[in-house]
Amino acid sequence: MDKRPVIAIVAHDVGGTGGMERHLEELVTRLKRDANVIVVASTLNVADSSGIRFVRIRVPRRPAALKIILFAILASIRIRFLRFDILHTTGAIVFNRADVSTVHFCHAGYMEATGGSRARHEASILHRFNQSLSTKLALLMERAIYQRQRTGQLVAVSSRVKNEILHHFPYDDADVHVIPNGVDVHRFAPVSATEKRRLRKERGLSEHGTYVLFMGGDWRLKGLEYVIRAFNQAYTRIPNTYLVVVGQGNKELYSSFVAPEVRNHVHFVGQQPDAHAWFGLSDVFVFPSSYETFSLVVHEAAASELVVLSCRVGGVEDLIRDGVSGIFIDRDVALLTAQMCSVVTDLGRYREMRRNARRAVVSLTWEKMYCGCRVLYSRVLESKEKHRGRFRNGHIAAEANRRSGTH
Numbered sequence: 001m002d003k004r005p006v007i008a009i010v011a012h013d014v015g016g017t018g019g020m021e022r023h024l025e026e027l028v029t030r031l032k033r034d035a036n037v038i039v040v041a042s043t044l045n046v047a048d049s050s051g052i053r054f055v056r057i058r059v060p061r062r063p064a065a066l067k068i069i070l071f072a073i074l075a076s077i078r079i080r081f082l083r084f085d086i087l088h089t090t091g092a093i094v095f096n097r098a099d100v101s102t103v104h105f106c107h108a109g110y111m112e113a114t115g116g117s118r119a120r121h122e123a124s125i126l127h128r129f130n131q132s133l134s135t136k137l138a139l140l141m142e143r144a145i146y147q148r149q150r151t152g153q154l155v156a157v158s159s160r161v162k163n164e165i166l167h168h169f170p171y172d173d174a175d176v177h178v179i180p181n182g183v184d185v186h187r188f189a190p191v192s193a194t195e196k197r198r199l200r201k202e203r204g205l206s207e208h209g210t211y212v213l214f215m216g217g218d219w220r221l222k223g224l225e226y227v228i229r230a231f232n233q234a235y236t237r238i239p240n241t242y243l244v245v246v247g248q249g250n251k252e253l254y255s256s257f258v259a260p261e262v263r264n265h266v267h268f269v270g271q272q273p274d275a276h277a278w279f280g281l282s283d284v285f286v287f288p289s290s291y292e293t294f295s296l297v298v299h300e301a302a303a304s305e306l307v308v309l310s311c312r313v314g315g316v317e318d319l320i321r322d323g324v325s326g327i328f329i330d331r332d333v334a335l336l337t338a339q340m341c342s343v344v345t346d347l348g349r350y351r352e353m354r355r356n357a358r359r360a361v362v363s364l365t366w367e368k369m370y371c372g373c374r375v376l377y378s379r380v381l382e383s384k385e386k387h388r389g390r391f392r393n394g395h396i397a398a399e400a401n402r403r404s405g406t407h
Contacts, residue, residue: 005381007031008038008082010098011090012071015045017273019296020104023157023181024090026366027373028052034374038084040075055082064134068093072141086380088373092138092145099380100373101145102155102179105293107138109164113291114221142168148175153376155179157294160314177376180315182366183299190305190358191280199281205267209240210344213282213306215275215297216289219249223288223311223331225257230286230336231266232259238344246278247271279304284343288331289313299364302326302357307343307350309336325356 015025025046031037032051040055055078059070076095079087088100145151146169154176156162162176191199197207205211212231216222224245231243243266245254251268258266272278275297279285285301287310292298294315301308302319308326310316320326327343329336343350 002036004035005085005377006036006038006083007086007088007377008040008079008084009088009090010040010075010079010094012041012067012093013043013045014039014041016043017271019181019294020090021045022296023102023104023369026182027370030367030370031373035377038082040079040082042071063130065130065137068134068137068141085384086377088377089151092141092151095145098145098151100153100155100376101151102157103161103165103293104157106161106164106168107135107142108168109161109293110291111135111139112164112168146171153177153380155373155376157181158315159318161293177372179369179372179376180318180364181294181296181299182369183296183303183361183364184366185303185358185362187276188279188300188303189276190354196281199277203269203277203281205244205281206242209242210238210284210347211282212241212243212284212286212340212344213246213278213301214243214286215246215278215301216287217247217249217271219247219254221290223290224249224254226288226331226333226336227286228254228257228266229333230340232257232262233333233337234340234344235259235262235265237341241265241344242267244269244278244282246275275300276304279306282306283347284309284340286329286336286340287311287316288329288336290331292316299361302361305354305358307347307354308357309339309343319360320357321360323353325353325360327353 009028011024013021014028015021028037028039029046037051038053038055040057042057042059044054057071057075057078059067059074061067072094079094079096086100087096087098089098090102091104148170154165154171156165156176156178157180159178162178165171165176166173200207214224214227245268248271255268279301283306285306285308287298289311292313292315295313298308298310298316299319308320309329310320310326311331312328320328322328327339329339
């Protein structure tokens with residue numbers, strides 16, 4: 001008889017290209033070694049799904065607000081008919097009593113930090129309405145679900161997220177655990193100069209010169225406009241330099257920010273499946289994001305030994321020591337221009353900084369992330385067993401008192 005615990009993982013999507021989806025794939029792939037795993041989600045996209053019971057929740061992908069509501073209702077109903085020892089959710093997405101929830105994105109913290117100013121000038125009125133409604137729903141869900149009696153333990157992916165949780169929701173420090181995401185340091189690793197040139201040539205880029213990389217979606221939030229305008233100004237001082245933009249966004253709008261004299265040196269390449277290759281062909285990573293919880297791309301850039309220029313956002317604060325393993329920047333074009341020029345004109349001076357960045361990230365493996373979750377699961381199971389023991393003992397004592405006529 002299989003006596004392993006049954007753990008139900010609940011998320012919108014498990015596996016895929018996003019950081020949250022990748023985290024879940026790494027978690028369930030390891031978890032099935034030690035437990036019987038149930039995945040309650042809209043999609044399951046993992047390399048090996050054997051040993052995983054998939055309970056699919058069919059909801060439309062868009063609009064986001066409708067997806068949030070339907071998933072919350074349908075998944076909550078379906079979960080009531082499942083038998084499990086631990087329910088582990090990803091964010092505030094269902095109404096069931098959960099033992100653990102991993103917080104990848106704190107909407108209350110995001111609203112306080114940014115005011116919710118997300119892509120307002122890039123989207124249609126309908127899109128902005130949908131986005132506003134989705135954010136309001138997410139905030140309501142957080143307030144309802146991040147309560148100690150409804151969700152027992154919270155996992156924060158960075159110290160920033162933990163601080164936001166403790167500030168906005170009624171939890172004690174001991175109930176919120178920081179378990180960072182992992183990085184595949186074998187896939188994201190430094191490459192030789194020969195390999196760097198080969199990667200560039202394969203993608204139709206100039207083999208020589210210095211490459212500045214920006215990677216991500218939601219370009220307004222992540223500050224692509226600052227990068228482009230700084231590159232425009234820096235180009236006269238660093239002419240043999242290229243800017244590569246990887247990710248989806250309003251290319252037409254952002255192309256208009258590129259100065260005519262640098263158009264041949266700025267490449268918008270869209271979403272790419274081989275992110276590690278784009279890190280490999282680059283030299284500098286620039287990321288002036290206004291809000292992050294755990295920036296996986298910054299960690300992957302550090303693992304690839306790029307010079308990292310990033311704002312002080314979630315996860316990055318835990319990784320970078322300013323001037324030692326990276327450089328903290330502000331969303332200021334003039335300052336970013338000066339910092340970009342300083343790095344590009346003397347890359348050799350930053351060799352030790354690049355190595356320090358990789359040293360800082362190599363301990364953040366996916367296996368370490370899983371071990372942290374496994375320890376938390378053990379504590380939850382132990383607590384439940386103690387509670388059941390007290391309940392059984394109390395029930396036996398009450399029954400004995402009833403039979404003996406005492407109260």
